[in-house]
Every structure is written in C-alpha cells, then in structure tokens.
Amino acid sequence: MNLRKVTAASAAVLALSLTATACGSEDKDSDAGSSAGDKKITVGIKYDQPGLGLKTPDGSFTGFDVDVATYVAKELGYAEGDIVFKETKSADRETALERGDVDFIAATYSITDERKEKVDFAGPYLLAHQDLLIRADDTVAKGEDLNGKKLCSVTGSTSAQNVKTKFAPDAQLRQVGTYSECLTGLQSGAVDALTTDDSILAGYASQDQYKGKFKLAGLELSNENYGIGVKKGNTEMLNKINAALEKMVSDKAWDEAVKANFGPANYENEAAPQIGNIVK
CATH class of the missing domain: 3.40.190.10 (Periplasmic binding protein-like II)
Known part of the structure; x- marks a missing residue:
C-alpha cells in the first residue's frame, strides 16, 4: 500500500497521529485475506x-x-x-x-x-485424470503404446514423468515452457502426443482452431x-x-x-x- 505523505504545513500532532494510523494499516495489510478499500x-x-x-x-x-x-x-x-x-x-x-x-x-x-x-x-x-491428446487419425490404446513415441509436456508437470516411470520408459520426452508449444508440435508432427490432465486437454480440443484435428485418447493414467x-x-x-x-x-x-x-x-x-x- 502507498501511504500518503503529510505536508509540511500539517500540525505536528496531526502528523504523529496520521503516521501512527498509517503504520497500523500497513501491518494489517501484510496479512493476505483481510479486506480493505484499495487492497489487492x-x-x-x-x-x-x-x-x-x-x-x-x-x-x-x-x-x-x-x-x-x-x-x-x-x-x-x-x-x-x-x-x-x-x-x-x-x-x-x-x-x-x-x-x-x-x-x-x-x-x-x-x-x-x-x-x-x-x-x-x-x-x-x-x-481430474491424466490422459493424452493425439491427432484425430491416431490411436493410442494404452500407455505402453508410447514407447518410442515423441511425448510432450511442460517443465515442472508431473504428467510426463508419470508416463515414463509407469508406462513407457522408452518414450522420447520433450519438455517445454507452455502447453501451447506442445500443441504446435502436435499439429506439425514434431511430437506424437501431449500428456497432461484430461480437463486441460479437453479445453484445447474444444478450441475452434483445433476442432476435428485432435482428440483425447480416453485413458485414465492417474488421478x-x-x-x-x-x-x-x-x-x-x-x-x-x-x-x-x-x-x-x-x-x-x-x-x-x-x-x-x-x-x-x-x-x-x-x-x-x-x-x-x-x-x-
């Protein structure tokens, strides 16, 4: 919070009073969750x-x-x-x-x-459940089918490592900054599948520019x-x-x-x- 500065013309008593009040407000604002007029x-x-x-x-x-x-x-x-x-x-x-x-x-x-x-x-x-987004004309029946395939996910996500550890240790993992980068790779053929939660994948698949191009594999690989x-x-x-x-x-x-x-x-x-x- 930005505190208003007291002008030089203000009386000393008023200045001290405002300063004390302002300090008290600043302490209160440090606790997220309290309500105040201009707090964010x-x-x-x-x-x-x-x-x-x-x-x-x-x-x-x-x-x-x-x-x-x-x-x-x-x-x-x-x-x-x-x-x-x-x-x-x-x-x-x-x-x-x-x-x-x-x-x-x-x-x-x-x-x-x-x-x-x-x-x-x-x-x-x-x-949600982990799933795969694949091209509309592709088929992945189970997680093991990803062995040897190019798999994309984002850095810091648990999804790709889950696939590598539990289902397809030979999948070629590509980790990028955003899911949008994975979508670009999936569309161009640079990767074979995007893995993350089905809720996220459903959102991408429903976008106008991707309708008919991608589909969910329908696998529940994790909770x-x-x-x-x-x-x-x-x-x-x-x-x-x-x-x-x-x-x-x-x-x-x-x-x-x-x-x-x-x-x-x-x-x-x-x-x-x-x-x-x-x-x-």
Whole structure:
C-alpha cells in the first residue's frame, strides 16, 4: 500500500497521529485475506489453458480455475476489481509462493506428497485424470503404446514423468515452457502426443482452431487432485480458502462454473471432491 505523505504545513500532532494510523494499516495489510478499500490480492493462474486459465486478447481472464479463484478471493473480502491475476507456470509455482509473489495459486495444481513438503494445499476442488491428446487419425490404446513415441509436456508437470516411470520408459520426452508449444508440435508432427490432465486437454480440443484435428485418447493414467496452493505454514489462509471452497460447492456455484467452462467440450467431470479427500 502507498501511504500518503503529510505536508509540511500539517500540525505536528496531526502528523504523529496520521503516521501512527498509517503504520497500523500497513501491518494489517501484510496479512493476505483481510479486506480493505484499495487492497489487492495476487492470485497465480495459468494464462494458456482454455477452459481453466486463459488470458484473452482483450486482457480478461476466463476458465474454471479463474472462476474458483475469483469466488475464493471474494470470500476472503476482496472485490473482483481488487484481484490481480499473475501468470504462474508449472515450474515456478513453489518459488512464487515462497517468495510471496502471489497470495495463493489456482493453476491446475495437483496435490502431491513432494509438493506438500514445500507448500500447503487447500482443497481439492477438482478431480481430474491424466490422459493424452493425439491427432484425430491416431490411436493410442494404452500407455505402453508410447514407447518410442515423441511425448510432450511442460517443465515442472508431473504428467510426463508419470508416463515414463509407469508406462513407457522408452518414450522420447520433450519438455517445454507452455502447453501451447506442445500443441504446435502436435499439429506439425514434431511430437506424437501431449500428456497432461484430461480437463486441460479437453479445453484445447474444444478450441475452434483445433476442432476435428485432435482428440483425447480416453485413458485414465492417474488421478489428479487439484488444490489451491498457499505459502507453507499459512494456516489461517488455508482454513479460509477451504471454507470458501465448501461454500462454493454448497451454493451450487461450483456446478455452474463446471458447466460454463467444460460443457462445450463434453468433458465428463467427477463430482466435487470433499475437502481433504485425496484420491490416490
């Protein structure tokens, strides 16, 4: 927060009073989640995931994660205009929270034991499954079919390593910065498959420029429990976000967000998960 400077003409008593008040306000503003007129909350999202987190050409943001983050921020006391969305790529999520670059992250952030060592997770708020996006005229019946194939995913994602470890150790892995780069490679033939969560893949497959070109393989290679990441040890923030997620489900706003963002792709989502229930 930028504090107003007191003019030289102000009386000494008034100056001291304003300074004390300003210091008190600054201390309060350091705690994310409290409400104040011109305070902002910074939320990490993805910018290139249609249906989940997408920055549109006009500068607005759409997607299920965006809707969830907006609902949560409002429950924390922030108006929609006080939410600052910040691009947070998969490889940067833990660091962004540790440095305080963002207050929380809603960015297709799968809850894993390894990640829980560095950050705390509210939720889960969505259960997705790892799948493959392939060209419309290709067929992949099982994970093992990827041996010898060129597989693309993003740096920092657990999806590609999951395929290499459990199904296709001889897959040729290509890791890039964004899923959009994988889509370009899949379209050109530079890679044979893109792997990540089915929710993300469904968003891409439903885009106008890709309709009829790609399809989901229809494999459930893993369970992905999406959580909201917060800085390690921030229990107050964690509890507030969990309460907001529970309210979002109970008042049907969760169902409305699912329909609005995944409905066009005919994505068959799982029911809203219970807070703290991690499906292995």
